[in-house]
C-alpha cells in the first residue's frame with residue numbers, strides 16, 4: 310500500500326516543513342552557488358512580484374526592526390548610568406537614567422510586537438503574489454510535462470517553494486537585520502564606555518564560541534531533522550494511500566491490517582523525532598555549559614576590574630547585561646542559518662519549475678486566426694511520437710473543407726486521439742504541417758487556436774463546482790437561454806431535471822459524483838456553448854448507452870451543422886453519415902471515402918464494419 314516514493318509532507322514535529330527529497334537534491338558544495346542563485350532570483354523573481362505599496366511597507370518594517378534592535382543595544386548604557394549615578398549619590402540622575410532604560414527596553418519590545426504584525430501582513434501579500442505567479446506558470450507548462458508528474462506533485466512544489474521564500478524573508482528581516490544592528494550598537498557602546506580590552510575580548514570570544522557551538526549543533530541536527538521529516542512524510546503517504554483506497558479496504562475487510570500499517574509508519578516517525586529531540590537536547594546542554602563558563606569568567610574579570618578601580622560598578626552591570634543579552638541574537642542567528650538552508654531546500658524545486666519554459670515560450674507563433682466561420686483544415690505529412698523511439702503518427706495527410714465533417718476510425722492505439730491533440734496544439738509535431746484556413750498552427754497564438762477549437766475528450770474531468778459553473782466555463786458571458794440550448798442539444802436537460810439541486814448541483818472532485826455518460830453530456834454541452842470553428846469529438850458518446858447515444862447524436866449533428874467537425878469513433882454506426890471517413894492504421898491513413906464506397910471497396914473499413922456487425926448484429930457497433 311505504501312507508494313514507492315512517498316511525497317514528503319510538510320507536517321513535521323516542530324512545525325517546520327522541509328521537503329525530504331528536495332533537501333537531498335543540493336550537494337553541500339553547491340550551497341554557496343544556490344545562495345547566490347537564490348539572491349539573484351529574489352531580486353528578479355519574488356521581489357519583482359511585490360506591489361510598490363508592499364515594497365514600501367517592507368522597507369518600513371525593516372526600518373522599525375532596525376530601530377528596535379538599536380534601542381535594545383543601547384538600553385544597558387542607561388542602566389550603567391543609573392548604577393553609576395547611584396554609586397555617586399546622584400539620585401535624580403540615577404532615576405532619570407533608570408526611566409530612560411525602562412523606556413528604551415519597553416519601546417524596543419513594543420516595536421517588536423508591532424513589527425511582527427505589519428510584517429505578517431506584508432509577507433502574506435508576498436505569498437499571495439508568489440502563489441499567483443507560480444500557479445500561473447505551472448498551468449502554462451506544456452501538457453506533456455503535466456502528464457509526466459505525479460498528481461499533487463506540482464501543487465506541493467509550489468506550496469513548498471512559497472513557504473521556503475517566506476521563511477527566508479522572515480529570517481532576513483526579523484533575525485539577520487536586528488542581529489547586525491544590535492551587534493553594531495553593542496560594539497559601539499563597548500568602545501565608548503571604555504570597557505577594559507580583556508573584558509571586551511572575553512565577551513567577543515564568548516560570542517564567537519557560542520555562535521560556533523550553536524551553528525555546529527544545527528548542522529549536526531540537520532540530518533536528524535530531515536530523517537524525521539522523511540519518516541513523517543512516509544507515514545502521511547501510507548495514511549493518504551489508505552484513505553484513497555478506502556473502498557478496497559472495506560471490500561476486503563482489511564481495516565485491521567491497514568490500521569496496523571499506519572500505526573507502524575507513525576511509530577517510525579515518532580522514533581525519528583525522538584532521536585532528533587535528543588540531539589537538540591545534547592546541543593542545548595553544551596550551549597548552557599559555554600554560557601555558564603562565559604558568565605562566570607566575565608563577571609570574575611569585571612569584579613577584579615571594579616576592585617582595582619579600573620571600572621565603575623555601572624561597567625560591571627553593563628558587562629553582565631551584555632553577556633545575558635547577546636545570547637538571544639546569537640542563537641537567533643543560528644536559527645536564521647537553519648531557516649535559510651531549509652528555505653533554500655524548499656524553494657529548490659520551485660526555482661527549477663520556474664525555469665521550465667512554458668507553452669508560450671515553446672510556441673512563440675503569435676498570429677490571430679482571420680475570419681470567423683468554420684475552419685478549413687489541411688494536414689500534410691504529419692509526424693509525431695511522444696517518445697522519439699516510438700513514432701505514433703507516421704505521415705498523416707488529411708483535409709477537411711470548411712463546414713464539413715471527417716470521421717477518423719481505426720483500431721485502438723492507431724493514433725486517432727494523438728491527431729486530435731496535435732490539432733488543438735497540446736503537442737507540437739515532429740514533422741509536417743497543420744494549417745487552419747491556410748495559417749500554419751505553429752504560427753498561431755495558442756490562445757487564438759484554442760478559442761477556435763472545441764474538444765469533447767474521451768474522459769471528461771470537471772471542476773469541483775456547480776454544473777452551471779462547469780458549463781459556463783466554456784463561455785463565461787453566455788446567457789441563460791444559450792446555456793439551456795446547449796444543454797438540450799447535449800441531452801443534459803433531462804439529467805439536470807432529475808438532480809435535487811438542478812444546475813446548482815456540485816459535481817464533486819473531477820466530476821466524480823456524475824456518471825461517465827452524464828459527464829460526457831456536460832462536455833458536449835460545453836463544446837456546443839463555445840460555438841467553435843472546429844469541433845473535435847473524440848469518442849464523444851462512448852460512455853452512453855445506445856439509446857441515449859442515438860438521442861444525442863441528432864443534437865450533436867445540429868450543433869455540428871456549419872462547423873468543421875472531426876469525429877473519432879469506435880462505433881462505426883455513429884459516423885456512417887460523415888462527409889468523409891478516414892481509416893487510420895499504425896499512424897497512417899490507409900483508406901478514405903464515404904461509408905457506402907468504403908464498404909463496397911471491401912478494404913480495412915469493410916473489415917472493421919464486418920467485425921462490429923458480428924459483435925452487434927443490429928448495425929455495426931450500435
Ligand SMILES: Nc1ncnc2c1ncn2[C@@H]1O[C@H](COP(=O)(O)OP(=O)(O)OP(=O)(O)O)[C@@H](O)[C@H]1O
Nearest residue numbers: 456695696701719720721722723724725726727728
Ligand atoms: N501521453 C502519452 N505518452 C506516451 N505515449 C502515449 C501517450 N498517449 C498515447 N500514447 C501512445 O500513443 C499511441 C496512440 O495513442 P492514441 O491515444 O492516439 O490512440 P487511439 O487511436 O486514440 O486509441 P483509442 O482508440 O484506444 O483511444 C498508443 O500506443 C499510446 O500508448
